Structures are given as C-alpha cells and as structure tokens.
Amino acid sequence: MRTRTPMTGIMLAALMSLGPGMAHAEVPETRQAELMHLLTQDCGSCHGLKRRGGLGPALTPEALTGKPAVMLREVILHGLPGTAMPPWKNFMSTQEADWMVQMLLEGRTDAP
C-alpha cells in the first residue's frame, strides 16, 4: 500500500495553487477591481465588510478552513437553497467566482 509522502503533499499544494492562479490570469485587472468591490460591498451586506459575518456566516480564511474551493465557488454561483444565500451566476463567470474564492481563502482585500 502506498503511503502519502511529504512530496505528494507539496505537489498537491502546488497543483491546488496552480488552479486559482490560472483563474487569476484570466480575470483582467479592471474586472478584478469590480469583483473586489462586489465582494466587499455586496457580499459584505450579509457577511460583513470585514468578512467577519452578519446575517450570513464569516468568510475569513479561518472560517473557511477545510472548505474545498470548488464547493465555495458552486455556492457563490448557485446559492444555497433554503438559506438567504442567492445565486450570483448572473453577476460573474465561473473563472471570476474562482478568483473570488481565491481572494477569500487568502484573506485578500486589496484590488489591483
């Protein structure tokens, strides 16, 4: 049976960082500024300007620990039925949602 070596872990980490990194490159800078504005102001309506939560849960890196990026992206795009989280797919593309997830996981608030 193969055991997971530290190397595999590093490669996994590299792969994981590659994904959002590519998405990053696909979002033009002006659009990034718009998305960061949306993240701070409109997401902030429920999740707080500083992402520490409100009517919706906190979205700080600590709060999101263990939550897969793909799942977060799907929640942003399609919402969570039965809760107040709406689908944002008419406001952004999949790549853009990936970029927002990356900003959340890295705790970044600076727009280009």
Next chain:
Amino acid sequence: MRPDSRLLLFLSLAGVLLVSACATPRGTGDLGIVIERAAGSVQVVETTTRTRLARVSGLGDLSHASVVYSRDARYAYVFGRDGGLTKVDMLRRRIEKRIVQAGNAVGGAISQDGRLIAVSNYDPGGVKIFTADTLELVADIPAGSGDSARRSKIVGLVDAPDRRFVFSLFDAGEIWVADMRTPRQPRLQKFSNIGKLPYDGTVTPDGRYYIAGLFGEDGLALLDLWQPDKGVRRVLDGYGRGQEPLPVFKMPHMDYWAQSGGLAYVPAVGRHEVLMIDQKNWTETARIAVAGQPVFVIARPDGRQVWVNFAPPDNDTVQVIDTLTLKVIRTLKPGKAVLHMEFTPRGENVWLSVRDENRVDVYDTETLERVTSLLADKPSGIFFTARAQRIGQ
C-alpha cells in the same frame, strides 16, 4: 494707551468673541448623522442649510450601522457591525463613550424613558441592555431557541410603550417581548413558530403593532402589543401566490413603518413589488409594480409619497409612489448603490446616500429634483434627530 496694551485688549476681546461664538447655545433638531461605513466614521450634518458640520472617526466597522438618539437629541448611539456601541455628542462633535459589547451586532433601540440602550447581537446571539448615560451593562438576554443551547441572531429590535423592547430571532423564528420595568431583571414573553427566518421587524408609529417580515416564507408576523396574550398572527400569508421568488441580493429592511391613509407599504421579498396592507383588517389591498426588489420602503412624514430603493442590480434606482393614485410618478437614477433614504422632519427634502458615488444627494420632494449634494466616504445610513421623538426609532 500703549500699542502693546491695545493689542492685548484686542486679543482679549477677540478671545471673548471666539469663546462666546463656540458657546452659543443651539438646538439639535435639525442635525443628523451620515454613516461612512468603510471608513468607520460618521458625519454630523445639518438639514437647514444642508451642510456637513463635522466628521467623527474611530467608530470601528460600520457596515450595516444604525443610530438611535437620546430623547434630548443631544447624543447619537451608533451601533456598529463589530459589536461597537458608540455614544456621539452631536454638539461637541466627538465620541463621548465607546464600548465593544459583542463580536457581531446589527442595531439597537432606546427605551421609552430614554434610560436604556438595547443592542441586537448576532454573535453571541442575544440582546444586551446598557444604561444610556454611562453605557454600563444592565442586563444580558441570550437568545436560545426553546430548550436548545443554540443561540439565534437577533433582528428587528425596537422599543415599545410600557417600557418594553421587542425583537425577533432570525434562526429560531420567534418574537420576544422584554418587559424592562425592572431593568436588571427583564421579564420575557416568547412567541414561537411565528414563521421562517424573520429578517427584520418594526413597530407601527403608535407603538401598538409589532411586525416581522419573513424571508423564509411569504407573509408577515403581527403581534398586537396592546393584547400580546392573543399571540402572533400571520398576515399576507402566501402573498407570492405560490410563485417561486427571485433570488434576493440584498435583504429588505423595515426601518420605520411606512403608512399613509390607513394603508401600510411593505417590501415584497424576492419580488418586484411593494405590498399595500389595510391596517384595519390587516389584509392586502393592492400591490404596486416597481423597478426591482425593494430594500427600503419609506413614507414622507405626511404620507403623500412613498419612496423605494432597490437591491442589486437595480440599486442605482429610486422610485417615488404617489399615494393618491398608487402609481410610480418618478423614477430617479441618483447613481450607483443608493443604500438609504431619510426625510427631513417635515418631509420637504429627502436625503439619499449614494455609496459608490461617494455622495449624499438631497432631493426636493415637491419638484423631485436634486437640490444639492454633499461629499461622503461610502455613505450608508442617514439618521436625523427627529427620530429621537418617535416610538420604534
């Protein structure tokens, strides 16, 4: 007289003039606060000459901040998102006292007698009560649901006559009435199963009815505070007529009960409509199609007009409803992200915060034209001191 003594006389006279200018008594009835949500500051504004008097900084995270006033309208109590409760002196234009009383908060209320401040907390969910003068903790009301230890977020906290506070439990779907006659020992009356996810609540201007808007279903929960033992009634049940609501990109608010001629105007959740309710029998009388999903629906103090702003993507728009014809008579486009609206005490002007334009616009409510604009840093809530004298505000 030697030249230097003349200079001394001049300086002392000037000094007297300066001091007396600062000490000139003035009222606060035409003052207000504009929240600058991202900067953590507030502006003290004056509605007579439509000017900014001062900026007060250091109030923390002011997303979703709101304000109540002491009954002498001297002090503003600003409730911040980060659990901050800041008492601002409107005349000296400075922070009188500031505490951080919870991790996450959403608003508050001042008691009928002006002695108590109640804060509505999300985390830890509950209501905390403080003395209005010193902000000393008087009582803590943790909001657990039934026998469950799980705390509920609190919304729609208002004051009501007979020294009561009333509020709703978002997660648990309950309305609680706290009798504050013995401030250190609030007596609670709890109403459960009032409906799914009450998102906000308010009280009619006479203080009689408490109404909670429901997010999780189509309807409103109504409690008659004159006869609370009759329990919570559902009104406007199923106003969506079974149609799937639209996604809601910003929660509606019930800041102050909008009424005119016996009819109340409330936002329909997830629909491009304002609902009208006959307050005699609490049934729907009509609905008015509007430009988007309403966030605030507010009535001019005389009830002649109702102004509505909207959730994204229609948050650049404001509509004015004529309450005689029940028609939208004007669609305004003040700019990106109109977050809040506040009428001057007798309603000749309305002030709008236009967040993304960094402006507060002042409109004449008769001509529906813009009168002037004030610069503000990402403005959100606007609160005038006339609120000091109103039940529920």
